Amino acid sequence: MSVLTDQLNVELAAVVERMGRSLVQVRNGRRGAGAGTIWHPDGLVVTNAHVASGSHLSVVLPNGTSLPARILVSGPDLDLAALMVDATGLPAVAVGDSRKLQPGQWVLAMGHPWGVLGAGATGVVIGVGPDLPGIPQFQHEWVVVDLRLRPGNSGGPLIDGQGRLVGVNTMIVGPNVGMAVPAHVVKAFLRKALLELGRSASPSVEGPVRCRL
Amino acid sequence: MANTLMELSNDLASTVSAAEAAVVRVEARRRLPASGFVWSRDGVIVTAHHVIEQEDSIVVGLPNGDAVRATLAGRDPTTDLAVLRVQGVSLTPPAWAESGSTRVGHLVLALGRPSKSVLATLGIVSALRESWHTPTGGRVDQYLQADVSMYPGFSGGPLVAASGHVIGLNTTALLRGATLTIPVTTLRRVVETLLAHGKIKRGHLGVGVQPARLPAAIATQLAQETGLLVVAVEPGSPADQAALLLGDTIVGLAGAPVRYPDDLLAGLSSDRIGTTVPVRVLRGGRLQELMATIGERQ
DSSP states (O other): OOHHHHHHHHHHHHHHHHHHTTEEEEEOSSSSEEEEEEEETTTEEEEOTTTSOSSSOEEEOTTSOEEEEEEEEEETTTTEEEEEESOSSOOOOOBOOGGGOOTTOEEEEEEOGGGOTTEEEEEEEEEEESOOTTSOOOSSOEEEEESOOOTTOTTOEEEOTTSOEEEEEEEEEETTEEEEEEHHHHHHHHHHHHHHHHHHTOTTSOSOOOOOO | OOHHHHHHHHHHHHHHHHHGGGEEEEEOSSSSOEEEEEEETTTEEEEEGGGOOOTTSEEEEOTTSOEEEEEEEEEETTTTEEEEEOOSOOOOOOOBOOTTOOOTTOEEEEEEOSSSSOEEEEEEEEEEESOEEOTTSOEESSEEEEOOOOOTTOTTOEEEETTSOEEEEEESSSSTTOOEEEEHHHHHHHHHHHHHHSSOOOEEOOEEEEEEEOOHHHHHHHTOSEEEEEEEEOTTSHHHHTTOOTTOEEEEETTEEOOSHHHHHHHTOGGGTTOEEEEEEEETTEEEEEEEEOEEOO
16 A cells, blocks of 8 residues: 555544544434534533424433433524533533635544444535535535445534635535535524523523533 | 645646636626637637637637637537637647646646636546547547546636646537546647648548447357447448448448447548548448548538
8 A cells, every 4th residue: 555545544544533532422212313523521511402402301421321311502504503511520622613615625423323423524615605506505505526425424513624614514415416514604602592591591591501612 | 744735736726827828718608608618829729629618709808817819710629629719819838748748637728718817626536547429429539537626617727737837728528527638649630730720621431320239140159249320321322322222321431340339430530531441341241341531521
């Protein structure tokens, strides 16, 4: 094998290994599970709203520990949800700048396709925008990616070449085409949702929200 | 960490941004627009024939965001190529890949511009073979297949090597279920002919055929297993004038064996139009030769 391919393999394995520490399963008591990403060490997990639907939510950490989870906020419009689990010191993901994504750029999706835990799939960014042809029309931007997403990838991270999260994998629109909510949209969603939570001081939230975004 | 991976990622993105100045949007159908790319600075654009459904209302979307009217300079259904002209704009042709520089396994990008911005997918060159004939009789200088995803509206867009050089034009319409790339060599030949004549001339015989297995003795004698059974003869056609009959089995044309419809199509190239060539047929168990003057397909 060539030196270059060898080097690529070492780096790919490192990116997968590192991201695997922040990748969780989100179970909703029914069959199957979605994916999620540890966003903050103090128990904030981000996933898709359609994954976090159900009354018995739990988050399974990479080491197999299952923790009950509650929905902090769920936004069906963006198909995003923030969950809280009672834990501290969790390995949070590094978040990259999804506004700088370019067509052709290498990306990796991680999740649990068809229940295969912690599986990766690579491809490239096809394009970024709210109005790309061939995808359903929404009000916000999407990262459209040329890679193989399958059921079980939902809510999992889309990662750039430096191992930073640049999107949340959300939808399959073709055999090799997936759609992810860009990280900057996720950040704005969390900022707004957590601000509102802080204002209303909802009794369902125990203790202060300690997330810095 | 991850230096090589980031370099690869940045390289791919740079390749796209370098090549995108030549990639245009082609609006000539009611559905989603398709793609095309600049052929020459003076306003010639190449795209896929099958995406041009409305010949008299073609709009080309340029990389700078402008949309301009285009006229159809010519089209060739047999290679699925069409050539458009736009006036009064300055265009940037891409760098062309040299023939022979592509190998199976090379990383390649498919580019398209079905909306405002350029889009890209990545794959490798899956297969490279010698020249072939499309089912409709077009000659393509190299069989080139890549495993790139053809995003909606990608037909007519370029296949780009990692170096940024354009290898050819991508189309999904030539063979069912396959993404094929028409190499630059073929583009050059077809575009020049279309600019000069507006179409590609094709030879015409005037028969309907289907492949048929030859009797064992004949198969051994000719060293070929199959021929083409004549199931229709167009009245007044070159075949009719040469006295080809229903039930004849064509086994050769102009000295070359005819085993499959592709062989016949290959034999009816434009340079044969007006020439008289021998047609070898099996009739009543015996081989015989008829002389046919090849016409021009209308």
